[in-house]
Amino acid sequence: MNDALRVSDLGERERALDPALSFIVQAPAGSGKTELLIQRYLALLGRVERPEEITAITFTIKAAAEMRLRVFAALRMARHESRPHAPHESRTWDLARIALERNDALGWKLEESADRLRVQTIDALCASLTRQMPVLSQFGAQPEVIEDASALFAEAARDVIAMLEGPDKPVAADVAHLLEHLDNDAAKAGELIATMLAQRDHWLRMLGKNPDRASLEAALDEVRRATVGVALLLWPEGVDAPPEGDVEAWMALANRWLTKDGKKWLDKAAIAPAVRERDALRKAMREIGKLPPARYTDQQWEALEAIVRLAPLAAAQLRVVFAKHGKADFVEFSQGALRALGSEDEPTDLMLVLDYRIRHILVDEFLDTSQSQFQLLEKLTSGWEPGDGRTLFVVGDPMQSIYRFREAEVALFLRAWRDGIGTVNLEPLTLSANFRSQAGIVDWVNASFSRIMPLAQDIHGGAVTYSPSHAVHAAEAEAVKIHAFFDGDAAAEGRKVAEVAAAALADPGRDPAKPASVAILVRNRSHLAQILPRLREAKVKFRAVEIESLGHRPAVQDLLALTRALTHLGDRVAWLAVLRAPWCGLTLADLHVLGAVRAVTLWEALRDGTRLAALSADGRKRAERTRDALSRVLAARRRASLRDAVEGAWLALGGPACVESDTDLEDAEIYLDHLESVEAAGALADLAAFEESVAKLFALPDLGAPDCLQVMTIHKAKGLEFDTVIVPGLASTGGKDDRKLFLWMETPESSLLLAPINPAGSDGEGIYELIRGLDKRKAEHEMGRLLYVAATRARRRLHLLGDAKRDDHGAAKEPPKGSLLRTLWQVVAHEFATPGERRTASYEGGPAVPVAHQGMLRRLAIDRFDYATPAAARWTVPAETRVSDQIEFSWVGDTARRVGSVVHRWLQRIAEDEAKGWTRARIERELPAIMNELTARGVVEGDLATASARVIAALTSSLEDPRGKWLLGPQPNARNEYRVSTVIDGVRHDLAIDRWWEDLAGAWIVDYKTSGHEGADLDRFLAGEEARYRGQLERYALALARPGARRGLYFPLLKGWREWT
Amino acid sequence: MHRDLPRLEKPELFERLAHGHAARLTVVTPNRRLAHALRREFDAAQLAQGLAAWETPDILPFDGLVKRLWEDALYCDLACGIPVLLSDTQEQMLWEDAIHAARHALPIYSAAPAATQCRAAWRLVHAWRLPLDGSGEPDEDARAFLDWSSRYQRATREKHQTDSARLPEVVAPHLGHAALRKPAALVLFGVDIVTPQIRVFLESIAAHGSAVMEAMSPPVRAEARRVELTDWKEEIEVAARWARSRLEQERPGRIGVVVPDLASSRARVQRIFANVMRPDHLAAGEAGALPFNISLGRALAECPMVADALLVIDLLEHESGFEQASRVIRSPFIAGAEAEMEARARLDAWLRKRSAPGVSLDSLSSLLEAPSAPRAPVLLDRMKRLAEVRKASLFVPQLASEWAKGFSEALRIAGFPGERGLDSAEHQTLDKWHELLADFATLERVAGKMGFQAARERLRSMARATVFQPEARDVPIQVMGILESAGQQFDHLWVAGLTDDAWPLPARPDPFIPVRAQRAAGIPQADPGTSLELDRRITQGWLGAAGEVVVSHSRMRKESELAPSPLIDSIRLSPLEDLAVGRYATLRGTIRAAAVVETVQDARAPAVVEMTRPGGTGLFKDQAACPFRAFARRRLESEPLETPRPGLDARDRGNLVHEMMRSVWGRLGTHDRLTATGEAALGEILGECAEGAIRGMRGRRADALSGRYAILERERLVRLALEWLEEDRRREAFEVVALEEKHPVTFGGITVNAKLDRMDQLAGGRAIIDYKTGVCKTSDWMGKRPDEPQLPMYALGRGEDIAAVAFAVVKTGGARYRGISRVPNLIKGVCTIDKDKSWAAGRYRDWDQLVAGWRVELEAIGRGFAEGDARVDPKRLPKTCENCDQQMFCRIAEKAPFDAGEGGSESDE
């Protein structure tokens, strides 16, 4: 960035720092928007009362961390270093300097409390709002966030379907209607409702408006007319057209003129040449031909009504489910935050809640905003007026909006560009300087994407026009290269990727001091199936970020088998898998010996001597080894966590010796960590759900590999840059889109159109298809943007690889719909012009398992497998600590124990008074107090009378018993409830001696025991008690250093006494 | 007043404590842990003096002192005037009641967590003596709290109850009473924040003659070091290795490790430390002593024993989920769990195929008594007795104490806690569980009678809220959170996790109290400035708390880069080598290094001896799809466990349709009958058939086929059949000559039963028809290893003259025939092989060649099975494997790239 002259948009950049104005900034790839955000943040810091008044919102946690680090770096630089020379650096330095002065003057201590910089994701912002407003958000208390709430969506959906049998008749009727519509397939209905719940962010607000049939049909009419309008615009002069308002006539015409699929004109003779030569008009007519009727059928309408009533109900049920689990997803948090911020008429006064006002909001990646996030911004800025010192600053590049699947709506950016947000007017600014890519790439991108992206912006259709960039960096050779392949030659394409990657790694980077960075970007993970093996073959090391799913790794499968086997002895597949896994490695013949009889579990078979005897000699050794390792774990089952049990078994079996590489050990660790996060109380509540979640795990990137070569999805790469970018697999298509319970769209006039899912067996028609078609077009627009994101990641070189099928003449055919190559075709078709021989594809399905692997049994060579257990820490294990002597009553039950402690407490008191003034009458007067104490100790109402009677009986009888009188009466040097600590034979004891005293004649050590005894043979009982407590009194004597003291046990309830020395 | 208190240095304090009880010295600490630590230190000092026994010093947390004084008041003439102290559980319940009572004005989703939060605010209000009168511009949330707390306060006042938040104010007026034993000297130890409540209380105790003093540990002069690690895991692991290095020194002394946010990482920290201290502790299987202790417990409900006790109680519900019941059946904590362990596993697997998703004690018992059920007599006996208890007592609302008794009784009958010996932790857990039940019983003081569900839910949430840590030995290494570390001293201290976003802690004002009021009162957490001050003091405390102090932070969390906390970043960064941290072999690494792996060929199982196999043509289908699959399923009976799910699954629905079609054609018999039957009559027949089909399945799935759903399903069956009969009506005349017929067939020596859905006699021969409710293709019969061998097997095995084979696709909006016939135009939708559009049809010239091809293929498949061919050779990768339940057994992932659709991957080949 040494050439300031080439920066084409300095004026815009400077303007964006005006802290009094609000802006919306379109910042194309490589335009350095983060720097701009930081500069603005610093500029604002220099003006606010408290740093918390500025809220910056980023799209990812990582981006928040980065922005924060960079702000601090700027502050540190301004504090400790002198003003740099480069113009943009000195600008940052100046701004930071002013911010620092403010910080010092107002005592913010920013540099010490990072948290005062409110730079966070929108989710974190919502969470902080709901945390601060538990009542307004109606959460009551902050729930736990879950990223993947699909299990709870499913639960809520099941609840809704169960309402079919519930007492609420209208609701039951709606559910019945829905089921009927879906061929009574309750499972399918459940899935659809669950999916709908996941997207409730979109429709909750919409359905809140209670759409009625008339307005919906009006919207439908509007759409129909608009479709005709497109054709009318293209209609040639002088050819007769049906009347503009007669949609039916247009539809009839379209059906007459076009083939069924709308791809060709049908009745060529009857159609004017002026019409026929306009292909755009054919396309427009095709759309007309597909238009639905003007009204909902009754069947559609009834289904829609039922769905529209059930949807909010399902959302409410979801909240109940969330509350039950104490969890919530991000959407719920943003809904909570919206509730907390109050209604339009009665906004919550955040000043009261937070004790400061939010005065400035900065939003990065504004293009990824969802509906409720947009609403949140509207509410946060409600009442803001121009010039009141509060500003909103949103930045993003609508050309990079690629998160439709996560509910991001590019239309929101476009609308904000046009209308501002809420009451805030936004001044639009467009950046154009590209600091990232060399001119060769920028030029190619400009030339290509101005053709690929739509010419006209369309907010509702999600169409974004292209905004060109100007390169700051000079052009270099070989900027963009297209590699063409033909007829599904994935292997060749894979080899090429490896070759290009290796060459790019060898090429020096822009900064010669650093190694070149290379990225392979794909649209779907599955596109890598042919590429990663080629890289490994070529010994090119790479880091794959969230690319490789773990679920099918052998190491993980083995652990899963072990988990299942340990949780259920009757899980036959899992047990057979454990016996076949490398740590055991039984042959088919041996497995047949153990497993041929179904009536016993394999675990029983493993311990059956006759069966073991029938095994091969080697098999027997293996089986016994496995049995021994597992029997230890099973004996202790459900003691430790399941994870520990599984890991313990895995280690004991030699699991780590069975993996193929060290990376597998990492995978194992990820699996085990995941197991731990899912299990509860040492068990798995839902095994099937657990297995599904395992399938969603990703392997960690190979941390041993340098990060020069990275493999990731295009989505993941957003915001990153590399010297060389390789985009393979352009010809592959995306996954199919799933049906939804209902679809919705907003018409250009902002009215709402809804369509219920088509009933089972009648796909492909009606309003549903109309809206779906629109969604598909939005998806197509997004593909162009996805390609743009991929292409603009490159600093110096861009490689695009695609594969085209050839027709019988050897010419490349247009790539399949839904592929990136199709989107790119108009730009690159000429690269595929080389004619060639068509390859014939084979049909007998996919690749087979290589013959050598079909019977392969990979296993530990147990005869040679041996290791020495690593040493444990050397330390002196202390004896069991702090034996407390006061647990003696635990066997008699709670009430008795409580009676005992109350009696003890009173005896202590009486003995302290040397029994003076204590009489039966006085004790009886204490009844209310005694009851109070028993209550306080937790004696329940029903037992209170008996318990207090027992206390009184114990106390009065000790007062009236001569032995008791002697014991509690005056004694020399007496101590009550005497607490002593001691160490006997290395064991520490905390003692509490009920009573002891000492005179010239010697010492007495006495404990009270409130045991009761019914029936005969009191003496024997007391003898038993003595035996029981001898050791305890022995310890007392030792601790008091009075080995010769007389020991006594006093039983007030029994008036019993034992003494000995 | 705090800072002006007379100060004692620790040696002086110990000296005074050594004088014993006569000195009447009491030490109060901010929390139990510090009291414990100080006590321990004192004991060590006494031991070092050569003493064998000494008077136990009086060291307790501030709350403990107040509570003791309150108890003193209970044992004197004040007793009746003193309010009863609510337990935590009771307090929680009263708050929940208050929130519930206000629910119309203040709707919130869950009262329990809100109540917990209220209690925290309530403590804060009293500790900082904040007004509760609506002053200080309360926001909505604060106003809600005012509402709830006034309800709560009223309720407790009426019943003459108090809570620990208010106890100091309850006790203080009576401090003058002789029965309240006040110390001669009261020493504050490590009390960093003296709240106004404490201050006032101390003032009044001082006014009654106690000399109040303050003691501190003198800061140790230490050189602190700072280290940076890659991520959290590495950080904790290095800290653990460091601790081990210090432990193995000559005189280890006390070693402390502070881990912020320990509550959420307890288990992980525990494991990392255990692995470092005793690498084989997991594999060895028994819990030996470990040299460290983690200061945090876990929720009682998380202890397996308690979780299972709660599940047993759940079983008393009129219906509970099968999975819960299954966990009880397999629980080691009930009677007969060891003796019947294997039997119960078999029983459970058996139940899974038969049980409804919801079960009751009665339904379980009757299933358990079925003749084919694996026997587990002890279990059956206990289940039946539990069912009795349920009937006898659990329907009426009762007092909490009665529920407690009822639950205990139920657990006793279940044989809880089982016949396996309890280890020390389990013993303590059991005690704690009993305490919990007793605590639960006392809820009767604040709540009236409750129903079963309310009682059970309350008990469960109490178990969740009770954090419990089995007591451990006195060990040299203490791992603790930030709070617990305050005031403690060590010989070596490591403070981990000090990144800038974690430390200083962000200010967190309480949401229920106006922020202004909190700031005005000086509550440190309420304001960034004071909060920073507090954390700075804590940091200083660490730096002076041991002779060796290490602070650490990690560089990355997931993908985010982190910076060190500004409170420690001035400490010089040391390279890790300077720390003298030992390297210790891990068990995992040792085992991995010892790996010796061999590869052998093993593709053939012993040949089949019993040539007549149970089950139908599925064996051939499996063998065709993948020989290993057939071996696993058909010879080892390898199958996963089933899970009873609510509602009908695709298979059930398919079975209903089959049954429907069978009975419909059973009644109609011929095409003539069909065309001759009037609409009304037909409707009647279909209605009856649908009814019959549903009745047939209801025996097994009563849960899914009752009520309104059954009506809907009946309607669907009728609709489907009507649509289908339209298709049949359009055909030429035919007669149905066989329905659901079974018939043994032999190929390659293997005999199985082939079953057909229906056979029609047409003018030109017989047609075999197979109903399908899903996707099907004629190519499934063609080529090598056919996907659907059933019809060909039947057709060949029948030995008759078959003119056509066809799928009858019965689904809404898609009813039609698809198939192949010998001659054209036998059935609409069924064509001759040369007209068939599937890609495989090109292999066959005509019908005879097709049939001959079938024979060759089927013979080969049968022979393969008979000979024990068990190669892992799925017909199509990955499709064949995608829905196969043997993946973990056949180890396909090891043998071939396996890419399962979305988010799929490839393997390491």
Ligand code: SF4
């Ligand atoms: S998963 Fe595939 S390879 Fe394994 S048994 Fe099943 S079909 Fe065969």
